[in-house]
Amino acid sequence: MHVGSRDLTTGPIAGRLIAFSVPFLLANLAQALYGTVDTLVVGWFTDASGIAAVSIGSQVMWIANAAVSGLSMGGTILIATFTGAKREDQVDRTIGTMLGLFVAAALALTAAMLLCLRPALRLLRTPVEAFAQAESYTRIAACGLLFTFLYNALSAVLRGLGNSTAPLLFVSIACVVNVFLDLLFVAVIPWGAAGAAFATVLSQAISVVLSIVYLRRHGFAFDFKPSSFRIDGDKAVRLLKLGIPISAQDTAVCVSFLIVTALVNTVGVDASAALGISGKFNGFAMLPASAMAAAIGAMTAQNVGAGKPDRALRTMWTGVGFSFTCAVFFLAWVQFFPESVVRMFNGGEGVVAAGVQYMRSFSWDFVLVAFVFCMNGFFNGCGRTVFSLFIGLLACTLRIPLAVLLGALVTPKLAGIGLAAPLATAGSIVVALLYLKSGRWRGKGPVEGAPGSGISAAAAGS
Numbered sequence: 001m002h003v004g005s006r007d008l009t010t011g012p013i014a015g016r017l018i019a020f021s022v023p024f025l026l027a028n029l030a031q032a033l034y035g036t037v038d039t040l041v042v043g044w045f046t047d048a049s050g051i052a053a054v055s056i057g058s059q060v061m062w063i064a065n066a067a068v069s070g071l072s073m074g075g076t077i078l079i080a081t082f083t084g085a086k087r088e089d090q091v092d093r094t095i096g097t098m099l100g101l102f103v104a105a106a107l108a109l110t111a112a113m114l115l116c117l118r119p120a121l122r123l124l125r126t127p128v129e130a131f132a133q134a135e136s137y138t139r140i141a142a143c144g145l146l147f148t149f150l151y152n153a154l155s156a157v158l159r160g161l162g163n164s165t166a167p168l169l170f171v172s173i174a175c176v177v178n179v180f181l182d183l184l185f186v187a188v189i190p191w192g193a194a195g196a197a198f199a200t201v202l203s204q205a206i207s208v209v210l211s212i213v214y215l216r217r218h219g220f221a222f223d224f225k226p227s228s229f230r231i232d233g234d235k236a237v238r239l240l241k242l243g244i245p246i247s248a249q250d251t252a253v254c255v256s257f258l259i260v261t262a263l264v265n266t267v268g269v270d271a272s273a274a275l276g277i278s279g280k281f282n283g284f285a286m287l288p289a290s291a292m293a294a295a296i297g298a299m300t301a302q303n304v305g306a307g308k309p310d311r312a313l314r315t316m317w318t319g320v321g322f323s324f325t326c327a328v329f330f331l332a333w334v335q336f337f338p339e340s341v342v343r344m345f346n347g348g349e350g351v352v353a354a355g356v357q358y359m360r361s362f363s364w365d366f367v368l369v370a371f372v373f374c375m376n377g378f379f380n381g382c383g384r385t386v387f388s389l390f391i392g393l394l395a396c397t398l399r400i401p402l403a404v405l406l407g408a409l410v411t412p413k414l415a416g417i418g419l420a421a422p423l424a425t426a427g428s429i430v431v432a433l434l435y436l437k438s439g440r441w442r443g444k445g446p447v448e449g450a451p452g453s454g455i456s457a458a459a460a461g462s
Contacts, residue, residue, distance in 0.1 A: 002124055004282070013315050017318055021291050023168040024159070024291035024295050027155070027291075029171075030168070030172050037179055037372075039055065040344070041187060041196060043345040044345075045186050046192050046193070046332040048270060049133065049273075052126075052129070052134070053130040053192075054133075054276065055132040055279065056272070056391065057193065059257065059258055059279070061141050063251055064148070066254045067105075070251070071239070071246075072152040072155065073242075073294065074239050074240070074246055075157065075241035076159045076301070078162040078235070078301075079091055080159075080162070080381075081305035082094060083302060096229065096230050097231050097235040098235075100230060105149060109145065110146065113138075114143075118135065120377070130272065136193060136197070137333060140201060140322065144204055150403045151171070151208050160298060160301075162298070170208075174203045174204055175203070177206055178199055182202040219384070234255075235458065246380055246388060248393075256399045256400055260275075260400070260403050260420070263404065264358075264417060274351045275355075275358060275414075277345045278341075278355055282362065289369050289370045292323045292374055292377070295372040300312040300378050301383075312378065312382070320371055323371075324370040327367040327370045334360060335360060335363065339356060341355065342355035342356065358418040361415045362418035364419075370392065372432060374430055375432045375433075375436065379391075379432075379435075390431075391432055398420075398428075403416075406419050406420055
């Protein structure tokens with residue numbers, strides 16, 4: 001038995017889901033604080049161009065984070081399915097393969113990002129006032145991708161085993177360290193956006209080292225010796241088959257928002273800073289749905305692996321209810337008190353005005369993603385990652401032309417651009433519900449030979 005393993009195929013669904021998802025939520029919250037603390041500290045100790053630089057640099061790095069999070073979810077699903085099927089030998093081989101793949105991918109992506117950085121910032125129409133700082137921030141952050149990939153890989157393994165608590169411990173330590181280092185390298189030592197990036201990389205490195213020490217002391221099967229990072233061809237194919245569609249979906253979402261960023265950057269540095277601030281808050285507002293989706297994916301995979309697909313579907317609907325309730329709170333906050341969000345970042349009156357325009361229209365997406373995130377988590381856990389990719393691409397395909405069209409037709413422009421996101425999400429929900437009702441997602445789970453099969457018509461209608 002691996003450290004922290006937990007059976008998610010028995011017990012009350014709501015209780016299991018909440019207990020398993022809360023550490024997900026808190027870990028994601030701590031991860032989101034990385035970029036938010038960077039933006040807050042830079043906002044208070046520099047100016048709007050510094051905020052814009054961190055915002056744009058963070059969005060470029062978001063592509064890399066999307067790639068690793070998708071592959072991580074693929075690993076979680078595969079490990080969870082083997083765990084549910086009680087095939088521990090396959091779990092061990094999957095862990096070695098996953099860690100080996102992630103190290104190779106991190107090194108390749110770091111090189112690619114360093115080579116393409118300046119052209120990418122130009123494509124995003126980065127304001128001249130923020131260009132140098134955005135380049136410094138992103139270049140330093142890219143050098144820390146190895147630590148980002150290793151943290152995500154270790155967390156994915158543990159979550160697949162049913163342990164969502166240890167990843168929370170790792171990222172919480174990193175978050176606390178990041179706060180102190182941000183203040184040191186931005187407030188005390190005036191390095192601006194570059195100091196914020198260096199603080200993030202150093203805190204992630206500390207988190208990874210502590211994670212490895214913790215796991216080795218608690219009987220984790222993998223020994224972290226160089227010879228153990230062995231890639232099993234069969235496991236690599238299965239992991240990539242599951243993970244690449246999720247990764248491609250997340251990356252497509254990032255690219256679509258980068259295009260929206262380029263559109264907003266043409267308005268000016270205040271609009272660019274406002275979009276960055278809005279993005280940080282929007283990320284927090286969507287954390288409950290995102291954490292619930294990840295928990296649903298892991299629970300679904302274990303239950304499908306154990307031959308309990310009806311329970312998996314009930315898990316999805318339970319997660320939708322929790323996510324929707326949380327989303328209503330954030331929607332009400334932005335609709336009634338939007339200025340309070342923007343003023344936290346000390347961006348000036350121009351930034352406040354632009355932020356209010358964008359956030360009031362975008363915030364309707366909070367309640368809609370509660371549905372689409374949880375449904376995608378369920379489809380991923382069932383092994384239907386290609387359909388999840390289709391849903392993501394559909395939303396992105398709708399979002400970009402809607403942003404251009406509504407930005408031209410609606411006054412103020414930022415309100416029209418913000419409205420594109422909820423409209424695109426609504427379209428993807430309709431398609432997801434039709435697919436769910438069709439029953440085409442039934443059948444084999446993520447692993448051949450796992451006992452999971454179809455789901456009853458009664459469950460499908462629940």
